[in-house]
Amino acid sequence: MARDYYAILGVRRDATKDEIKKAYRRLARELHPDVNPDSATQDRFKEVTQAYEVLSDPEKRRMFDMGADPYAPGGGGGAGGAGGFGGGFPFDDIMNAFFGGQAGGRGGPRDRMRRGRSIKVRVELDLSETAFGVTKDITFPTAVLCETCQGEGAAPGTKRETCDMCQGNGEVSQVTRSFLGQVMTTRPCPQCEGQGVSIPSPCADCAGEGRVREKVTRKVQIPAGVDDGTQIQLAGEGEVGPNGGPRGDIFLEIVQRPHPIFERQGDDLHCTIAVPMTAAALGVSMTVETLDGNEELDLRPGTNSGHVITLNERGTKRLNGPGRGDLMIHVNVETPTKLDEEQESLLRKLAELRSENQPPGKFSPGQGNFFSRLRDAFNGAR
Incomplete structure (x- = not known):
C-alpha cells in the first residue's frame, strides 16, 4: 500500500x-x-x-x-x-x-558575500619623496561595486530567487545503497553553487557577480622615511568582494628611483666629491648639493683621499622616530695624469723643495706582507 x-x-x-x-x-x-x-x-x-x-x-x-x-x-x-x-x-x-546543532557535513547555504581580494600596487618615488613624504595619486585596475545592481547581481526590476533544486538549503542529499545499508551523502547544490539562491535575470553590466572591473585613482599619503621595498597597507581599499562583499586591502610597495648623486643606506645618504690635488693640499671652499638645497663647505688644507665629511641631519627623515639621518661626503683626491711641460716643471720643483723627489717606501701597521701576516696569525692562535 x-x-x-x-x-x-x-x-x-x-x-x-x-x-x-x-x-x-x-x-x-x-x-x-x-x-x-x-x-x-x-x-x-x-x-x-x-x-x-x-x-x-x-x-x-x-x-x-x-x-x-x-x-x-x-x-x-x-x-x-x-x-x-x-x-x-x-x-x-x-x-x-x-x-539545535549540527552533526556531520550539513552546513547550510554558503554566504554569497565574500571578501574581496587584496592587491599589490607598485609606487615609484624619487629620493626626495621617500625622504620627506608625499601625497600621490595612484591609478590601478580593481573590482568595484556594480552601480547598476548595487552588488545584488540581479537586473533592475528583478530579484534573486530561492534555488528550486536545493530549496534554498545550499546542499543536496543523495541516498545510495551499500553492503552496510543506505548511505546518505551531502554535497553543495550544483545549480546555485551552494548559495541557496539563483538569479534568473542577471545584471547585464556585471553578469550577476555584483561587481565590475575598472581603473580607479586613489590619493594616498606616503609617510616620510619610507625606503625601497617598504610596504604600506591600506585596509579596506582593495577589490570589492563577489556579490557586494567587503573590500580587501591594498598593499603599496615602494620603489625608490636611483638618484644621480646620493646613495641611501638606511636613513643616511652617501655621496662622493672629487677634489683636485692642489685644492686638497691648499684647502678650498666649495658648494655641495643636499636634499635641502646647496650648502657651502670648507675643505681644510691637507685633506686626503678617503676622508669623510659628515653633515648632520641632512639625510632622510626617520620613518618610525624623530629626527633625520646624516649626509656622508666621501672625498676623492684626484691626481693629474697629463701634465704639460710647465706643470711638470713646477711639480718637480715642489718635490725637490719638499725632498719628495725620491720618497722612501713606508709600511703602516697591519700592512705587512703575506708571510708576516701569517706569522702574526699563528702566534696569536698559540
Whole structure:
C-alpha cells in the first residue's frame, strides 16, 4: 500500500521546506527511541524519518509527487541497519531537533558575500619623496561595486530567487545503497553553487557577480622615511568582494628611483666629491648639493683621499622616530695624469723643495706582507 508522507508528517502537499523540517523536529522529539523505547514507537519514528528524508530532498519529493516511492520495494529505499533504522538515517537532523546543532557535513547555504581580494600596487618615488613624504595619486585596475545592481547581481526590476533544486538549503542529499545499508551523502547544490539562491535575470553590466572591473585613482599619503621595498597597507581599499562583499586591502610597495648623486643606506645618504690635488693640499671652499638645497663647505688644507665629511641631519627623515639621518661626503683626491711641460716643471720643483723627489717606501701597521701576516696569525692562535 502506498504511503502518504505528507500525512505522516502532518503537512500540506504544498508545504515549504521549513514547514516540513519544523514538523519533523516536533515529531522526532516525541518519538525518539531515547524518549519512547517501545517497538511501536520505534516503527513510527522510522516511518517519520523516512517521510522527512523523502520530502526534504527536492529530487525525491518530485519523484514521490509523480507516484514513485523510494522506500517502496524496488524503489531504491528500504529499511536496514542497526536498531531497525535505515542506513540513510539523517542523524544531523536528529541532533538539530534535540540540541539545535549540527552533526556531520550539513552546513547550510554558503554566504554569497565574500571578501574581496587584496592587491599589490607598485609606487615609484624619487629620493626626495621617500625622504620627506608625499601625497600621490595612484591609478590601478580593481573590482568595484556594480552601480547598476548595487552588488545584488540581479537586473533592475528583478530579484534573486530561492534555488528550486536545493530549496534554498545550499546542499543536496543523495541516498545510495551499500553492503552496510543506505548511505546518505551531502554535497553543495550544483545549480546555485551552494548559495541557496539563483538569479534568473542577471545584471547585464556585471553578469550577476555584483561587481565590475575598472581603473580607479586613489590619493594616498606616503609617510616620510619610507625606503625601497617598504610596504604600506591600506585596509579596506582593495577589490570589492563577489556579490557586494567587503573590500580587501591594498598593499603599496615602494620603489625608490636611483638618484644621480646620493646613495641611501638606511636613513643616511652617501655621496662622493672629487677634489683636485692642489685644492686638497691648499684647502678650498666649495658648494655641495643636499636634499635641502646647496650648502657651502670648507675643505681644510691637507685633506686626503678617503676622508669623510659628515653633515648632520641632512639625510632622510626617520620613518618610525624623530629626527633625520646624516649626509656622508666621501672625498676623492684626484691626481693629474697629463701634465704639460710647465706643470711638470713646477711639480718637480715642489718635490725637490719638499725632498719628495725620491720618497722612501713606508709600511703602516697591519700592512705587512703575506708571510708576516701569517706569522702574526699563528702566534696569536698559540
